[in-house]
Amino acid sequence: MPQPQPLSPLDLIPFLGETLLFAGLPEFQLLKLATLAIVQTYDKGESLFQQGDAATGFFIVQAGRIKVFKVAQDGREQILHIFGEGNHFAEVPAWDGHPYPAAAAAIEPATVVFFPRQPFLQLLEQQPDLAINLLKSFARHLRHFSNLVDTLTLHEVPTRLANYLLHLREQQGSAEQITLDLSKGQLAARLGTIPETLSRVFAKLKRQQLLAVNGNQIHLLNVEGLKQLADVDIP
Amino acid sequence: MPQPQPLSPLDLIPFLGETLLFAGLPEFQLLKLATLAIVQTYDKGESLFQQGDAATGFFIVQAGRIKVFKVAQDGREQILHIFGEGNHFAEVPAWDGHPYPAAAAAIEPATVVFFPRQPFLQLLEQQPDLAINLLKSFARHLRHFSNLVDTLTLHEVPTRLANYLLHLREQQGSAEQITLDLSKGQLAARLGTIPETLSRVFAKLKRQQLLAVNGNQIHLLNVEGLKQLADVDIP
DNA sequence: CTTTGACCTTGACTTAAGTCAAAAAACGGG
DNA sequence: CCCGTTTTTTGACTTAAGTCAAGGTCAAAG
Numbered sequence: 001m002p003q004p005q006p007l008s009p010l011d012l013i014p015f016l017g018e019t020l021l022f023a024g025l026p027e028f029q030l031l032k033l034a035t036l037a038i039v040q041t042y043d044k045g046e047s048l049f050q051q052g053d054a055a056t057g058f059f060i061v062q063a064g065r066i067k068v069f070k071v072a073q074d075g076r077e078q079i080l081h082i083f084g085e086g087n088h089f090a091e092v093p094a095w096d097g098h099p100y101p102a103a104a105a106a107i108e109p110a111t112v113v114f115f116p117r118q119p120f121l122q123l124l125e126q127q128p129d130l131a132i133n134l135l136k137s138f139a140r141h142l143r144h145f146s147n148l149v150d151t152l153t154l155h156e157v158p159t160r161l162a163n164y165l166l167h168l169r170e171q172q173g174s175a176e177q178i179t180l181d182l183s184k185g186q187l188a189a190r191l192g193t194i195p196e197t198l199s200r201v202f203a204k205l206k207r208q209q210l211l212a213v214n215g216n217q218i219h220l221l222n223v224e225g226l227k228q229l230a231d232v233d234i235p
Numbered sequence: 236m237p238q239p240q241p242l243s244p245l246d247l248i249p250f251l252g253e254t255l256l257f258a259g260l261p262e263f264q265l266l267k268l269a270t271l272a273i274v275q276t277y278d279k280g281e282s283l284f285q286q287g288d289a290a291t292g293f294f295i296v297q298a299g300r301i302k303v304f305k306v307a308q309d310g311r312e313q314i315l316h317i318f319g320e321g322n323h324f325a326e327v328p329a330w331d332g333h334p335y336p337a338a339a340a341a342i343e344p345a346t347v348v349f350f351p352r353q354p355f356l357q358l359l360e361q362q363p364d365l366a367i368n369l370l371k372s373f374a375r376h377l378r379h380f381s382n383l384v385d386t387l388t389l390h391e392v393p394t395r396l397a398n399y400l401l402h403l404r405e406q407q408g409s410a411e412q413i414t415l416d417l418s419k420g421q422l423a424a425r426l427g428t429i430p431e432t433l434s435r436v437f438a439k440l441k442r443q444q445l446l447a448v449n450g451n452q453i454h455l456l457n458v459e460g461l462k463q464l465a466d467v468d469i470p
Numbered sequence: 471c472t473t474t475g476a477c478c479t480t481g482a483c484t485t486a487a488g489t490c491a492a493a494a495a496a497c498g499g500g
Numbered sequence: 501c502c503c504g505t506t507t508t509t510t511g512a513c514t515t516a517a518g519t520c521a522a523g524g525t526c527a528a529a530g
Binding site for chain 3: 418419420430431433434435437438
């Protein structure tokens with residue numbers, strides 16, 4: 001069960017003002033928002049909502065990370081997106097009122113700010129800026145999805161992994177030593193495969209001297225080779 | 236090469252007013268739009284733009300159908316979306332100014348209305364209603380994508396085909412006799428597979444007495460069986 | 471007609487990746 | 501520090517779906 005946090009709305013204002021969604025909103029609106037917000041904490045693995053649940057609102061991550069994912073009947077998971085600090089998600093269901101199209105759960109202990117649907121819609125009417133921010137967010141998500149479909153259907157697992165690792169490398173300052181930001185099991189779900197296969201692909205890349213693995217530490221031995229394998233197109 | 240059509244702007248107004256994107260706009264705005272619009276016709280197979288092209292504007296389909304798709308280096312295609320009469324597409328690139336993330340081509344002779352980016356952005360600033368319509372459109376696309384990823388990664392080809400056929404059946408009035416709206420080759424690309432595999436899956440479903448195929452006419456012999464195979468979840 | 475080209479189907483084969491099972495390694499309390 | 505749980509790896513096997521190549525079908529064009 002999520003723990004509602006007794007936290008003063010005032011403490012939330014600076015945080016909200018820095019999120020992309022609420023950037024540029026006047027102070028008094030942020031205050032209103034902050035009073036509506038419900039801060040919740042989740043344990044690792046705990047579920048925020050299931051696919052098909054009625055959409056009651058949307059979320060902003062304050063700490064930790066949340067995965068949004070689809071589940072097959074056989075239990076296999078496909079992660080659609082992982083959201084970290086300052087990211088917001090489930091705005092579409094909050095906005096259009098249809099059920100959540102995917103499930104969400106914490107992949108590590110997390111604190112999120114929940115905004116109920118109705119007040120959010122009201123605010124949206126009063127604040128054209130917010131509509132623009134929402135558009136930006138939707139546009140980002142659409143590009144993400146188009147990229148995801150490309151990756152998952154037109155590339156094989158080694159390519160997807162190489163891609164992922166190279167992105168991670170950039171995020172972490174382009175050194176050859178990188179730290180996985182997901183457990184291997186979760187990484188498999190992110191890449192649209194299963195842990196066994198991921199493990200084998202890591203083994204294969206090791207054999208090819210492309211990288212070395214030590215727990216969640218990956219040493220990229222041959223970045224050029226990985227790039228060739230990844231052979232990305234426009235994201 | 237697309238043929239720009241010499242068509243009076245006035246003729247376009249009623250059409251534009253009925254599209255979801257421009258629904259509810261005042262007449263004088265529609266007129267402005269109509270003067271900006273460039274009507275183009277494309278032959279079957281002709282390309283509107285390539286993935287990575289600079290986004291110069293967006294499109295509304297007036298007649299025929301357009302596919303938006305990703306291409307792998309080996310030439311394999313994944314269709315992301317098919318747009319028919321009254322549908323609009325590529326609003327994201329037109330809006331955010333980044334390159335088109337996928338390619339577009341006509342799957343049959345088509346007439347589209349092209350709107351250049353800059354005037355569109357100006358109009359958007361003047362018309363908050365348009366921003367709302369755009370949000371609706373983005374939201375629809377996002378749900379479509381989340382569904383697409385689910386289908387492509389969590390279900391096998393026979394399931395995907397059964398799903399497709401059942402949707403088609405609903406569209407066509409729920410009779411057992413349906414007409415494919417795509418060539419089998421394009422259907423394969425839509426379902427994330429190749430023609431050979433699709434052909435074999437059709438053969439398999441025939442063998443299981445689930446359907447009968449005659450060209451683009453499909454007779455659904457056992458709708459319940461297909462539903463079981465499709466075993467859809469929330470779209 | 472009959473020829474041409476686009477589209478579709480079929481067969482034989484290969485391959486990427488999933489399944490199942492078990493062992494090994496890593497982790498987190500108590 | 502040890503024990504039990506979770507995560508990861510490995511092996512043997514299966515399977516869905518892709519590749520390659522050859523025919524077949526059909527309709528429009530000559």
